[in-house]
Amino acid sequence: MKTRPLVTIATLLALCSGAALAAEKHLFYVHGCCVKDGMDPKVQAYEKIVKSFKDDGFKVNFEMRYANVGDNDAAVQAYARSIADQVQSLIDKGTAPENITVAGYSLGSMTALVTSGLITNPNVNVVLLAGCPVKTAIKVNVDYAKVKGRILSIYDAKDDKFASCKGRLPEGLQFQEVMLDSGEGHTVFRLTDSKYMKQWKEPMLAWINK
Numbered sequence: 001m002k003t004r005p006l007v008t009i010a011t012l013l014a015l016c017s018g019a020a021l022a023a024e025k026h027l028f029y030v031h032g033c034c035v036k037d038g039m040d041p042k043v044q045a046y047e048k049i050v051k052s053f054k055d056d057g058f059k060v061n062f063e064m065r066y067a068n069v070g071d072n073d074a075a076v077q078a079y080a081r082s083i084a085d086q087v088q089s090l091i092d093k094g095t096a097p098e099n100i101t102v103a104g105y106s107l108g109s110m111t112a113l114v115t116s117g118l119i120t121n122p123n124v125n126v127v128l129l130a131g132c133p134v135k136t137a138i139k140v141n142v143d144y145a146k147v148k149g150r151i152l153s154i155y156d157a158k159d160d161k162f163a164s165c166k167g168r169l170p171e172g173l174q175f176q177e178v179m180l181d182s183g184e185g186h187t188v189f190r191l192t193d194s195k196y197m198k199q200w201k202e203p204m205l206a207w208i209n210k
Contacts, residue, residue: 025208026090026100027058028083028115030108032130032190033071033138035064048192056205058101061086076111076140083111084118097123098150101208105129105189109162110140117146122174124149125208129189129200130162131155131177150174152207154200158185178203 031046043064050062061083069075087100102124104112109128116126126149133140151173153165157180169175180199182188188196 024095024099025058026061026095027053028061028087028100028102029053030079030083030102030104030111031062031065032106032108033067035066037066038064042190045190045192049190049197052197052201056201071107071138073138073140076107076114080111080114080118083115087115087119087121087124091121097121098125101125101127102149103127103129103204106162106186107136107138107140109133110136110142113142113144113147114140116149116151117143120146120148122148122150126151127204127207128153128155128165129204130159130186132162132165132168134163135161144168145170147173150207151176152204153177154180154189154203156180156182156185156188158183161186176207 029050031042035042046062046064050060053060065075065079070079083102087102090100091097102112102115102119104110104127106129109130110133112126112128113132116124128151131153147169151165151169153175154177155163164177164179165175166177180188182196182199184191184196189200191197
């Protein structure tokens, strides 16, 4: 009679740990530009947004980046590489790509675009809050031909800085776009009143959980 191999407690714990890791929802959130210092009111707004993501059940990776450090192309490229490396590390450890989201607002949206081209995984979620840049004060080198992932673009009808991504992304991507009509334009994505947050968070969460 054949004997079954013994399953040790250590093996069971490792299996359970791996399953738990794979099921966790990870979110890398990148805020917008022009945060002057720790006293800037935008700091508190972004912290509230991050808390709301945590309340939604995400393990959130967030870094406050002030204008004198992060508001330039070199900083964006370096930060995008850092995020891409962290995403790949999660995947290497067993996290399912569809349970990883890179979301960015304004300058963060451009950072997310760059990051997606470095990750090169078609199943990682990429959420562009404010869509694609039309005119910005900070020039960032985005190679749209390299953009990869499940791309959700959300922008506001009155935003004159960021708008639709249609026609700018490679063909064949899983892509969806939502246009808001909040009346607040570009700033709607950093307003913390629930009536504004739910306008972009509801389609974002639906896309991630799709």
